[in-house]
Amino acid sequence: xxxxxxxxxxxxxxxxxxxxxxxxxxxxxxxxxxxxxxxxxxxx
Amino acid sequence: xxxxxxxxxxxxxxxxxxxxxxxxxxxxxxxxxxxxxxxxxxxxxxxxxxxxxxxxxxxxxxxxxxxxxxxxxxxxxxxxxxxxxxxxxxxxxxxxxxxxxxxxxxxxxxxxxxxxxxxxxxxxxxxxxxxxxxxxxxxxxxxxxxxxxxxxxxxxxxxxxxxxxxxxxxxxxxxxxxxxxxxxxxxxxxxxxxxxxxxxxxxxxxxxxxxxxxxxxxxxxxxxxxxxxxxxxxxxxxxxxxxxxxx
Amino acid sequence: xxxxxxxxxxxxxxxxxxxxxxxxxxxxxxxxxxxxxxxxxxxxxxxxxxxxxxxxxxxxxxxxxxxxxxxxxxxxxxxxxxxxxxxxxxxxxxxxxxxxxxxxxxxxxxxxxxxxxxxxxxxxxxxxxxxxxxxxxxxxxxxxxxxxxxxxxxxxxxxxxxxxxxxxxxxxxxxxxxxxxxxxxxxxxxxxxxxxxxxxxxxxxxxxxxxxxxxxxxxxxxxxxxxxxxxxxxxxxx
Numbered sequence: 001x002x003x004x005x006x007x008x009x010x011x012x013x014x015x016x017x018x019x020x021x022x023x024x025x026x027x028x029x030x031x032x033x034x035x036x037x038x039x040x041x042x043x044x
Numbered sequence: 045x046x047x048x049x050x051x052x053x054x055x056x057x058x059x060x061x062x063x064x065x066x067x068x069x070x071x072x073x074x075x076x077x078x079x080x081x082x083x084x085x086x087x088x089x090x091x092x093x094x095x096x097x098x099x100x101x102x103x104x105x106x107x108x109x110x111x112x113x114x115x116x117x118x119x120x121x122x123x124x125x126x127x128x129x130x131x132x133x134x135x136x137x138x139x140x141x142x143x144x145x146x147x148x149x150x151x152x153x154x155x156x157x158x159x160x161x162x163x164x165x166x167x168x169x170x171x172x173x174x175x176x177x178x179x180x181x182x183x184x185x186x187x188x189x190x191x192x193x194x195x196x197x198x199x200x201x202x203x204x205x206x207x208x209x210x211x212x213x214x215x216x217x218x219x220x221x222x223x224x225x226x227x228x229x230x231x232x233x234x235x236x237x238x239x240x241x242x243x244x245x246x247x248x249x250x251x252x253x254x255x256x257x258x259x260x261x262x263x264x265x266x267x268x269x270x271x272x273x274x275x276x277x278x279x280x281x282x283x284x285x286x287x288x289x290x291x
Numbered sequence: 292x293x294x295x296x297x298x299x300x301x302x303x304x305x306x307x308x309x310x311x312x313x314x315x316x317x318x319x320x321x322x323x324x325x326x327x328x329x330x331x332x333x334x335x336x337x338x339x340x341x342x343x344x345x346x347x348x349x350x351x352x353x354x355x356x357x358x359x360x361x362x363x364x365x366x367x368x369x370x371x372x373x374x375x376x377x378x379x380x381x382x383x384x385x386x387x388x389x390x391x392x393x394x395x396x397x398x399x400x401x402x403x404x405x406x407x408x409x410x411x412x413x414x415x416x417x418x419x420x421x422x423x424x425x426x427x428x429x430x431x432x433x434x435x436x437x438x439x440x441x442x443x444x445x446x447x448x449x450x451x452x453x454x455x456x457x458x459x460x461x462x463x464x465x466x467x468x469x470x471x472x473x474x475x476x477x478x479x480x481x482x483x484x485x486x487x488x489x490x491x492x493x494x495x496x497x498x499x500x501x502x503x504x505x506x507x508x509x510x511x512x513x514x515x516x517x518x519x520x521x522x523x524x525x526x527x528x529x
Binding site for chain 2: 003004006007008009010011013014015017018021022025026028029030032033035036040041043044
Binding site: 170174176180181184185186193194197198200201205209211212213215216 | 461462
């Protein structure tokens with residue numbers, strides 16, 4: 001079935017890129033949070 | 045432990061849990077449970093990932109425009125709006141890129157071609173490039189206020205640009221001799237389960253958007269704070285040097 | 292003494308500022324001859340390279356209008372960069388602003404100077420198309436062509452000045468400007484190319500079919516002139 005490859009590819013592209021982006025964001029925030037004291041973060 | 049909670053709160057953790065659950069459900073329903081379409085066949089399954097993705101990109105760009113306007117309006121001026129605009133644009137570019145890919149995969153199955161010069165597709169490509177430019181402008185440097193002002197004006201200009209591009213591409217297309225393939229094979233007869241899957245996709249992607257923007261906006265804030273404190277540190281070091289020389 | 296006072300007065304009104312800035316930019320241009328010695332030769336060589344790439348008289352004749360405007364757009368990018376490099380080289384733009392010169396006047400002045408240079412460029416490009424690509428020009432076609440050229444360059448100058456000012460003074464703006472500007476000017480490329488096609492009579496399109504495209508060009512020019520004049524202040528303010 002030719003369609004299956006395309007269908008699976010579109011789901012993989014979607015969720016893998018989102019996962020990679022989310023990982024990148026969390027990584028960046030952890031790195032930045034190391035040097036910012038807790039009381040300066042309004043959401044905590 | 046405190047590192048682990050850099051930008052997350054109980055709310056985002058709960059939200060993230062639901063998003064992951066929703067994605068799993070969407071994949072199960074979209075690929076395995078829901079039926080094939082009468083006209084499109086199996087390729088309709090791509091729609092459950094593509095339509096919510098495109099929806100999210102448009103939502104994100106609208107959010108960017110609204111927050112940019114809120115920044116430019118003096119009474120609500122706050123760098124928070126600027127960071128929301130930036131975070132939203134970033135998420136929007138990501139999802140616009142994703143939906144361009146999934147859309148052309150779908151087009152290949154349905155129309156037999158990856159791309160067609162239909163006004164909606166072309167405008168989407170322009171949106172993508174425009175917001176890549178927007179993100180590049182945000183990275184130009186200068187003070188936070190400079191960045192905010194530049195990018196806010198740019199985001200509002202995009203609101204002007206995109207309808208013009210869409211309109212002119214449409215005019216251009218009416219002259220085109222080749223029949224447009226867009227619109228062909230798009231009429232889907234959706235039964236209850238298919239509609240539910242699509243609806244679920246939109247809800248899950250919207251929640252995903254909120255999660256991503258909350259985290260990204262907070263990490264942008266942390267980075268801005270680091271920039272400021274870096275400047276403060278440099279200044280105080282310089283002052284310390286100066287007083288030492290004075291002694 | 293009174294003369295100096297008068298000078299200052301004309302300098303702080305929008306129209307007066309615009310006139311001064313435009314005159315200044317054109318004078319800089321006349322002295323440095325960047326347009327004459329660099330931009331126009333660049334546009335010419337682009338037109339010649341198109342001929343190498345397409346390698347067929349028939350195809351060239353068919354696509355001549357598009358090539359004219361494509362070359363015009365690439366050259367616009369260079370001219371916008373140049374227009375603001377002059378301004379930001381020693382922080383002149385900031386000094387103008389801190390001296391209380393109205394931003395709207397700066398915008399209109401720079402736009403006018405840019406438009407004047409673009410008109411020269413587009414005229415040359417069209418002549419090149421007539422000579423190199425064998426484009427035919429009728430009397431009615433020339434009227435359409437002149438109107439198209441003026442409206443399109445007005446739009447290009449407005450957008451160019453606006454986006455040039457947006458990126459002015461930032462590092463890396465030379466590479467950023469094309470990315471920002473080209474998507475925005477797509478409607479001008481579409482409209483001006485179609486109008487020029489009917490002026491040249493390419494593909495048997497009649498002159499009359501070209502006029503509606505002017506509507507698109509005019510809307511573009513008006514929208515971006517107005518929004519540029521309004522947005523330029525907030526952009527430059529600190």
